[in-house]
Amino acid sequence: MENKLFTEDTIEYMRDQIDAARGQEVFFQGVYDGKQEVLTSIKAVSRGNESMAPAIISNLKPGDVVIHNHPSADLRPSPADIRIASKLGNKGIGFIIINNGVTDSYIVVSPDSIDELELLDKEEIIKYFKPGGQLANSLENYQEREEQIEVLKEIIETFNNNGKLMVEAGTGTGKSFAYLIPALIWSHQNNVPVIISTNTINLQQQLINKDLVFLKEIMPFDFKATLVKGRSNYICYRKLKNILKRNDNNSELKNVAQYIDDQTNKENFDGSKSDLTLKIDNNLWSEFASESDMCLNSACPYLKKCYFQRARKSIYQSDILVVNHHLLLADGILKNKAYSVLPDYQELIIDEAHNLSEVATKISGQDFYPPALNNLINRIMNSTHSPLIRIRKNEYNIHPNDRQQIIDIIDQELFPNLNKIEELNRQYNFELGSFMKKESSRKLRLKENTLKNNDNIEDWKDYGDRLISLLKKTAYKFENLFDLVESNFDIKSTAEENPLIEINAYLSRLNEMADALEVNLNYMDHLDEYVFWIEKSFNRGSNNYIQRNARLEVNEFLNEVIFDKVATNIMTSATLAVNESFDYFKKKLGLNKTGELIVESPFDYKNQIGIYLPEDIPSVYDDDFLNTISDDLIEYIDKKAGRTLILFTSYKMLNQFKEIYRGPLKALNINILAQGDLPRHVILRRLKNKKRQILLGTSSFWEGIDVPGESLAGLVIMKLPFEVPTDPIVAARNDKIRESGGNPFWEESLPAAIIKFKQGFGRLIRSKKDKGEIILLDRRILDKSYGSRFIKSLPKNCKLNKNWPDFKS
Structure with missing residues (x-):
């Protein structure tokens, strides 16, 4: 066997364990000794097949290696092997496949390819919190708190061991500094970002505008901390300029655009909605907001002015990133896609962790909201920056030979279909309302027999099926339009932006609406994993109805979206334990093996x-x-x-x-x-x-x-x-x-x-x-x-x- 990672003793041990398992799969855990370049302390940790692997992952730390045999002697990694190896490799853990006789091996992730992390010096960090330390010398009336030191020690250990930790720290413990200082030092030493997620704006502002500002003055190194906002919070400068250039009769839109344009000339304006003093209605804001599926990216004529790209650049240059739970989970869903906002990270601190399960529940479903579909149709047919409207006004440089055919698709197929969708959507909303007439509550849960004897169920199903069909048909018409415009549009000879991005976005959104409606219309097919309901809302002077759904349990969802992707996870709150036990939250979050700490408030x-x-x-x-x-x-x-x-x-x-x-x-x-x-x-x-x-x-x-x-x-x-x-x-x-x-x-x-x-x-x-x-x-x-x-x-x-x-x- 050419692989020198194994010693004769470890080879003999692994053979014996595989023989004892009658030649079936055995998973081993070893520790890589970088100086001797060998694997030491190898032990068998589970037996069976690929499904056994997740049981041992939570115990591993950087420098460890997972080894398992393929009884077939075919050492090529299976798709399951690749998934596990990728997950482990991101955490600094090696992955090796061997044959039953341990005479051949295949290194999927080499342990010597993993950078060695610089661990935190516990005693040096504790000095910050002691009398005469940096905190005491900089804060008036500072008092050392035993509870804070206790939390600090556990957090340091968790960073050093790439562990999981749940901490309930009573009010006044000072848990923010107890996790911020180790996080800053870890980020500085290892040149990696640390994510801090909170539930409330108040805590985000405290961390960014108060705690981290103070720590900048006392830490012996410079660092950058950024409050991360979702993309839709930022102005799209291209949209803004296009609205200002056009002549239309919407005075409110023009006035808001002029106001925003004035703000863009201010030195410290960050381009986000929260930086505006004028309150802007959400529907109106959509005319200005940056949207991932509408972005021209490098083809945008205003790329250098793009506020979102500036923010993203700042995000990727930051050591500490403060986010909210919703953005954290949404980004986890989109990870490895172009729409993801956060960089890859391995260290995650979740403050106000008692809210995480509720946020995960809200984000885990697919809602269908008829007014949202109406807004999309209105945007396609009436918005000043809709590519369909601009094509009809001859604002794009489209070859004249096929221009009439393109206009015919818009006028004779797309617009009539969109009008039909609007009517069907209105009728569908009415049928939803008919189910709610006898309900005193704003919400009606949809169970197996909820609508069984309702006279309106057939009409509801009929309108729903017709609406789904028409949405998909119209999306297909947009594909036809896309192909025609693409073959007749000369982007090089015009200063205008490419309309294809927005046409593609419209067809994607129509398909997404159809998918959401289909899931909610056929709710009985998903009742094992999801709960469905109809919810009454009041919008612009009339009753509207939303079909909502959510996962019954979010533990697997949370592990898939965030927990399995990180090496270090620290969860804290003043309220995580019930009767001095974390069992309630551990079950809800799907966390089994995690460190636990409860400290009382220092208040009298x-x-x-x-x-x-x-x-x-x-x-x-x-x-x-x-x-x-x-x-x-x-x-x-x-x-x-x-x-x-x-x-x-x-x-x-x-x-x-x-x-x-x-x-x-x-x-x-x-x-x-x-x-x-x-x-x-x-x-x-x-x-x-x-x-x-x-x-x-x-x-x-x-x-x-x-x-x-x-x-x-x-x-x-x-x-x-x-x-x-x-x-x-x-x-x-x-x-x-x-x-x-x-x-x-x-x-x-x-x-x-x-x-x-x-x-x-x-x-x-x-x-x-x-x-x-x-x-x-x-x-x-x-x-x-x-x-x-x-x-x-x-x-x-x-x-x-x-x-x-x-x-x-």
């Missing part, structure tokens, strides 16, 4: 916070609940001079509260700031003014808001945040748990509610100086057997008082 909750649950209140389901508690709650709010956040689980209850309490609170000169009345950032800015006002929030206000100091001194939780059991996704997952013999309340509903409850609790105390009260007004905590689980989920040393706060002393 015993002295900083009082928790109250009055015994004399009625059930939250009592019809007169809000009126019954009004005297005590209004007195509390008055004593606090407002400065209170009240969390609800529904807009219905929030609006009832406003109706009942607005008058009495106004008499006390206390203003109500309510979610839904104003934009979120405006509400939070006004709350920080320290005037006599309270904030009413639901859904997203349970997390991601940070109001330290005197502006917020009280938190009222009206109701335990259980998910709505009739929500299609919740109901479908509960059904699946029941079918497998489980209990959906204890396995899903309760853990999810506890996580959200912990998030709500964390809104009040944001620093060591904060003080206040938390009032719980759902007596199920006292009356139900599961109530104690919520109290146990709170930080230690929190005492529950069974009365209202007493301000008399």
Whole structure:
């Protein structure tokens, strides 16, 4: 055997193991010794066939090698071998195939071709956090936190071992610095990017505009950090200039274009929608937005001015990339395609990780939304930059011989078909609405027998099938148009851009719409893996209906899209554990072998916070609940001079509260700031003014808001945040748990509610100086057997008082 990677001892060991397995496949794990250039410590780790391989992958680290035999003696790698070898090679792991007698080998990924990583020096990094270190010397009133050091040590070990880690770090632990400093040093030493994904804009802005700006001043090397935005957030300069050049009657479009053009002349303008002060409707924004399938790439006359390409260049030059969960997952789906935004990466930190499963659920389905199809048709037929409109206006340099034939395809085939699609789409939307007439909820879950006896089902199916057929037929007509234009368009002799890109994009989008509709129309074929529903929405003065679907489980999806592609994965949040266990989230995310760490908040909750649950209140389901508690709650709010956040689980209850309490609170000169009345950032800015006002929030206000100091001194939780059991996704997952013999309340509903409850609790105390009260007004905590689980989920040393706060002393 020519391969010198194996020693005589390792060859004999592998032969014995293969013989013991009766000549079947055996997977071995070895360690490469770069100095001696041999494999050492080889051991058999699994037996069987290719499907056994994933079981050992999670234990491997750079420098390891996977070896397995082919009983056939044909050492050519199979497609499965190539997939696994590629995945391992990207993580710095070798892959070798041997025959049963270990007399021949085929090296798929050579271990000596893998660059050796420079590991983190734990003691040197810890010095940053010690008295006299860089943090202490640069931050006023800095105090060393044992909890932060504990998190830091685990993160360093995880980087060095290319491991997986889940960390629940209580509020105030300082987990951001605990992962940022090791990430920066790892990136600097090994010249690789580190991705940091968050769920909320608030945390992204804190990392980019505060934490990383500060670290630039104290780190002994320079680095670049970039906030990554999706492509559609950027202006397409070509679209902008084309709108400004044309003569049309759309004054709103022209005015917005002129406004944006003025911004492009400003020195620090980054070309993104968020950099504009003017609020632009989403439909109008699509006229300006950069789109991957509409991009001319190197053929664009404005390539040097392209804001997205500038951003992408910055992304590929960055050491730290801050993204949101949605972009992270979307990019993972598109990886290895031209549309991918992020560079290849092996190190991933997911903050606010408790949201990842929910985001994965939202992104995993294929929606069909009739208004979106109408918008596409309107864009094709009426937009000033539609190539069909411009061809008809003779704005392209098309050879005159076939110009009339091209016009005939547009006028006699495409436009009539698009008008028919619009009509069929309207009728299809109407049929969706007919299913919702008797529904009190905005959502109707589609199960096997949901529509069985509905009189409209045949019309719905008929319109749907006809619409799918016409969409595909029209896409085919666009292919014909593409071929004709391509053979008659002389791009070299014109300054105008190539219309073929946009024609191709239209036919692709029509096919995508047809595919999405087909999946949703034939939902019964996919009920084993997906949940389907119809959802009512209000758009431009009329009711519209969306057909949605989502995966029942996202664990395999997450492993395929991100977890299997990275070497190091650190997941952290203030709320990942339920009853001091990560089992709930590990199951949802499909993570089995991962390091675990729970550290308490360093805050002195015993002295900083009082928790109250009055015994004399009625059930939250009592019809007169809000009126019954009004005297005590209004007195509390008055004593606090407002400065209170009240969390609800529904807009219905929030609006009832406003109706009942607005008058009495106004008499006390206390203003109500309510979610839904104003934009979120405006509400939070006004709350920080320290005037006599309270904030009413639901859904997203349970997390991601940070109001330290005197502006917020009280938190009222009206109701335990259980998910709505009739929500299609919740109901479908509960059904699946029941079918497998489980209990959906204890396995899903309760853990999810506890996580959200912990998030709500964390809104009040944001620093060591904060003080206040938390009032719980759902007596199920006292009356139900599961109530104690919520109290146990709170930080230690929190005492529950069974009365209202007493301000008399």
